[in-house]
Amino acid sequence: MIPTKTKFDLKLGMATREAFGKALVEAGRRNKDVVVCDADLSKSTYTSLFHHEFPDRFFSCGIAEANMVAIAAGFAYAGKIPVAASFSCFVVNKGFEQLRVTVAYPKLNVKIVGTHSGISIGEDGPSQMSVEETALACSLPGFVVLSPADEVSTTALVHAAIDHVGPVFIRTGRMKAPVIYPAEQKFEIGKAVELIDGSDVTVIATGLLVAEAIRAQEALEAEGISVRVIDFHTVKPLDRETITRAAAETGAIVVAEEHLIDGGLGVRVAQAVAETHPCVMEFVGLHDTYAESGSPEQLLDKYGLISRDVIAAVHRALARKK
Amino acid sequence: MIPTKTKFDLKLGMATREAFGKALVEAGRRNKDVVVCDADLSKSTYTSLFHHEFPDRFFSCGIAEANMVAIAAGFAYAGKIPVAASFSCFVVNKGFEQLRVTVAYPKLNVKIVGTHSGISIGEDGPSQMSVEETALACSLPGFVVLSPADEVSTTALVHAAIDHVGPVFIRTGRMKAPVIYPAEQKFEIGKAVELIDGSDVTVIATGLLVAEAIRAQEALEAEGISVRVIDFHTVKPLDRETITRAAAETGAIVVAEEHLIDGGLGVRVAQAVAETHPCVMEFVGLHDTYAESGSPEQLLDKYGLISRDVIAAVHRALARKK
Amino acid sequence: MPGPISHSKIEPDSFTPFRRCSSSASCKIEVPMMQKKTVPEMQVIAKRMRREIIEMIGAAKSGHPGGSLSAVELVVTLYFNEMRHDPANPKWADRDRFILSKGHAAPVLYAAMAESGYTPLDQLNTLRKLGSIYQGHPDVRFIPSLEASTGSLGEGVSLALGMALAARLNASPSRTYVMLGDGEIQEGQVWESAMFGAFHKVDNVVAIVDYNGIQLDGFVKDIMEVKPLADKWRAFGWHAIEINGHDIPAIQAAFQEAAGTKGVPTAIIAHTIKGKGVSFMENNPKFHGTAPTPDEVKLALQELQ
């Protein structure tokens, strides 16, 4: 839990993809074994910053994501720490068999970074939106799956990912993200952060939805509802201890994510809850649908991914809680 | 529910992949718009039977699963009913981006059949085993995902899949499968089959694990435990009504599947339970690991996918049930 | 040419999947096809389409001008001279088909479809806005007369081959055209489909590579060289033709050569200039995916008088 803060100003910071790109340069400075692979999106993924500083350790793969993932695997076999980045949908979906057989199965030390996750990429529309990569990444045994909410957590988790020996996927977004954490906040892979304590209901959120959960908490507090808000920056391995405690102590859980409900964080939390301390749950996410073109704000509104939807889910959960 | 039967002899029948291949020929006879695409595995997937009878409607794609899926999409745009088959891991994993953007997003009338699902393929080992395709297929909005347990249900569901207008994935296995159903049994996409009624606990199973669940029920009955057994031949859309009823009436649910627990049927059931009628649950499946080479029986035993494991899960669930 | 088809507002969720089409025989109604335009007429349309492209991307404030402008003459020649199609009867079973595999160049396709009468001209400037039929990438949920939803690179040739083989099964004269980017052909699926097309002798497919030398992050030669391009297609069993992709008569001749080529599919390597027609966009990687500012729009439209 963040001990002192109770109010968050949530002013816009860097996009998590940009924070990734900057952290990657720093990681490159710290460790000369870090190499970077790109699939013709280095400006969008901000790996162009690494390219600029370390041209010899940057490998352009062209529009060929499957090869990129397996090239990264080759680097890892040879002792390098490869980071391969692209839009989430392209690197995960076109590279999935490579991630399975060639990276996860031998547990290689490969880092995959997906940018432009979720529907908040906006105008480009569904073909470029990734709404399923949590499902895919979590079905790779041994993979760590990270989904940071802001620039501070992204920076810390990129370094944690590089230090972790084994495969990691990091999900980042296109839009500027509200800053949640003080610069000095510490993060640990697999340890969720309790942002706000509360006793009536818990909101477990990840990525962009963490800020929406905080906003929802503020509104619900005014209604006299005590909401615990937890940032699950690590989707896998799941922090089951924090989940169990939330279930036991608040008896109702809402999970909120910019992802299909099918296969997302929510179903994983539901499983942990069912195995430990069953309680009522509600889910905020995409309901088995692709989105469309529009501004990020319009889409998040239309597809039910804003604080209003978290608030409604909390009300539903409390109505069902005995 | 199967009304009259209370004992199942479970004698070995065809493998579900073989039942698929035979049903496909029959579908080809009934409907001349059915075309079949193969990726150099027609003898293993039994699409060779269709090839033999309808050579003009069979399209060899070579070892190129991504292209195969998109070729099928082209056929569907032109009004054909394409069926593309391969080992589950290859068609789903190498074709996933094609399934997402090119099939699911425009909701094309494409049928994908994965054979050699699960770890019961045995000796070939993990590179050929598919333990994640339920997670992947279910994260395709609009897709129907079927996972039949025996030859009777496979045959019926292949025909139902062809008749259904929209994308369908069918998961089949390599091994001969115990026969569960009488030949005349009717199946409906999205409607689970209650095989055995019971009041203490419900076992929800799919694929090969249905027979194991039946075996477990027989053993548990001898201990005086009343077990409801349900065959979820449709993983998506999920039969939430049957789940809710099971949760309400038995208060404890075990889900059993030959798949990673991450992203499988179990987490989906857990989500439905949490949203409707929370109850204790236990899960039988693969725990974030790939398997290895061995005989199918040895692997199912070693990785905890036999009736013994269902029985243990039932005991755990009952111990937690209040 | 019939007037634009009216489009009611479509919700993506309410979209119903493709129904099985009845066999081609029953669809063989006599239809008045698009009338063929002359070269000078097409040049006029091409210039108008360039203006529409600039305007719609300018209005959207995002989008891909470079690869839309490089493809104008190719698309104009297809829609106004080469393809047998009928905007009044978009689902005519025996029509020729066009797939924009490089879906990010949607504006050139939207301009051609609107100019042909498939979709409303006066809504082009709603591009990329919530509820617009002119989605960021071509989306059949919003424009059912589109041949395919695209946007993930590398898939179009496969789609074209599937459609063309269906036409063969139906004994239909339909031909399918598919346009690829030169960056796009780095995707392995393109070569899987190339091998497939040659193996199955799919001679009713024409692949057109918009060889503009630039991809998203820079020049193709710096990101992932694709040379020698024609040799690659030939080694994969295709008939390959190299042309200037802005020369309409050369484009017509290439399509004619393709139509006369039996037993193998044809690839047209069209040498083009990315951003063609707008001086400050020409051969400028920046305008792959950057919308012109209002001032740049004004400047560009002046050049395109």
Place this chain on the structure above:
Amino acid sequence: MPGPISHSKIEPDSFTPFRRCSSSASCKIEVPMMQKKTVPEMQVIAKRMRREIIEMIGAAKSGHPGGSLSAVELVVTLYFNEMRHDPANPKWADRDRFILSKGHAAPVLYAAMAESGYTPLDQLNTLRKLGSIYQGHPDVRFIPSLEASTGSLGEGVSLALGMALAARLNASPSRTYVMLGDGEIQEGQVWESAMFGAFHKVDNVVAIVDYNGIQLDGFVKDIMEVKPLADKWRAFGWHAIEINGHDIPAIQAAFQEAAGTKGVPTAIIAHTIKGKGVSFMENNPKFHGTAPTPDEVKLALQELQ
């Protein structure tokens, strides 16, 4: 040659992921490499390996004899003459590497590794059994001295290129060899990696295509023709050499030519006979993935005296 390394029973779950290796400089210990064998010696080893392949697949009652037998001379020449490697020091940073991209031919690799002293010869017949280090497809969890886990076709060239670029970064003389099936090259990833290898001038990689004309379901020409094969590699920027893949001196010459080829990677198109050495398996699609019966094993071993 050192004796076989003893292998303790390994549980796949307990496998620890690859640790970062220290830089190549610190690994440059003087190591006694494998001694080069003469051609007659290699012919003897090749025959012994054929027997081992037949025996182990016979004992396993499943597996892929055809594509194992076609690759024997190529693999023998690599392990006993061409590659700089040391079974006593399998993780020597500057070693040459071999990746069996067509992982289903694991028996030929297992035989070569056992003959070289990496793994126990006397356990070959545990192939595919629960707990055996000789898994159905090569699995680094069970044999850490393997260069890569393989089994899903199409990935090996990418792996080799990644390893070779790492060697370049480390200024290591290490070369990487990768063997593909002729069916396997239908995978688009192979062409993505081919383009990448030429673009990055990875001249320390050699791809060997086991051109045996047969894939799983039948003859390559009937499933998906790959001809003209050398032209494809050349169009993708590789130096291509065609040889008889059972002629050891020709194989040696090809490796030498590859070593002398600078600025581009080399592809060796090795014309082979699937099932080579066993009359009833030669050029017989049935023995792609069918184990010989006990009687067939006996017959085959007689032929391989």
